[in-house]
Amino acid sequence: MANILVHKSGPLKGRVKISGAKNAVLPIMAATLLAETVCVLEDVPPLKDVEVMSDVLRAFGAEVSSVQDGILEVNTPKITQTEAPFELVQKMRASFFVMGPLLARCGVARIPMPGGCAIGARPVDLHLKGFAALGAHVEQGEGFIEVRADKLIGNSVYLDFPSVGATENIMMAATMAEGTTIIENAAEEPEIIDLANFLNKMGANVKGAGTDTIRIQGVERLEGSRHQVIPDRIEAGTYMVAAAITNGDVVVENVVPSHLKPIIAKLKEAGVVIEEEEDSLRVIGQGKINSVDVTTLPYPGFPTDMQAQFMALMAAASDTSVVIETVFENRFMHVAELNRMGADIKIEGHSAVVTGVRSLRGTKVMATDLRAGAALILAGLISEGTTEIGNTYHIDRGYVEIENKLRQLGANISRAEG
């Protein structure tokens, strides 16, 4: 497995183009199973997770192209089986998104229990609560979950927590249910709106996505459709922090600035200058980073998927800040690695107290999850010497050509066999 080597780099400068959003394309790919005709997706990021989801869809009988120039085609005239292979589900939790579409189209789905991961246990009880409310019989066996229904009937579903995945899965299941489904305390993330837009183009009737109440009026059938995936707000935020932490001047292109409000707000509080254009952001470091507290929350709060990267920034800030993680119970695995690089971070329950240090030093570290890996790259950009990051497959799940994009901005980064 090739490790990523990051050497201390000067201020990053130039322009970087953001790819389509991983967290939008994965549920949208699952949703293609709802139609018997061809779906064409544009701006699909050529990521490992997209490859895995393509294999998952193929396992059910879909013909899936490879991603070329951002285009991915999926055609599923017939679902040939309704049981997901364990090897694939084990690789990627988002495979669980196929449960809603399979239930809607075939009335049955059997998926191996998606495991937890480094950031938390990540149960799926809310997804199942939604399927049950629509009339599905849910059986949890040893290591698998099976849902079955002769007919799905619209109902009200209140989510105890605005889970992104549960909102998406229930929304997809409800598209062809009889009558109206109302999801209350729904997640409001931009990726939910993107999925709803895609479903509506397929002929669904979904209203209210982006608010806490989503109404889905069931329809007879859905057709294949064409859709352009939204830009990845987390990839964008990561490059914004790269500009800020190196005291650089970077234009981050292909973004929806309104999706980045909490990230823009926190970076501005940290003293970074940000100039907003319609679909780009210029991020200009000011030499000093102010310490600012941050609490992760469901959208429109500060995204948990940016917590590790923001913590890397705070590790080099002027004073002390508190980073509170409220979405996942165990998303501080990067703290130990950042501390190995000379950071001063103490964990107290769900909070991390980050005291900025004058300098960090490169050493061997491990990416424990996708965003932890990104945080280590960011820290590596300002660390003395070389930072060697292992377990880089986590990073490749969610960042398109991260070394190339950073190198084009002037970063000194490469891959080497570890």
Ligand SMILES: CC(=O)N[C@H]1[C@@H](OP(=O)(O)OP(=O)(O)OC[C@H]2O[C@@H](n3ccc(=O)[nH]c3=O)[C@H](O)[C@@H]2O)O[C@H](CO)[C@@H](O)[C@@H]1O
């Ligand atoms: C592929 C994808 O889109 N992944 C994103 C999605 O993950 P994902 O959809 O898994 O995240 P959720 O919003 O569902 O999870 C948030 C919290 O709810 C809990 N929970 C969730 C479902 C459930 O049935 N029961 C339950 O207790 C989880 O354990 C977690 O503590 O949203 C997260 C929160 O913004 C992001 O970090 C992930 O990058």
Ligand SMILES: C=C(OP(=O)(O)O)C(=O)O
């Ligand atoms: C946690 C993440 O993704 P996933 O839900 O796919 O694990 C992420 O994108 O940071």
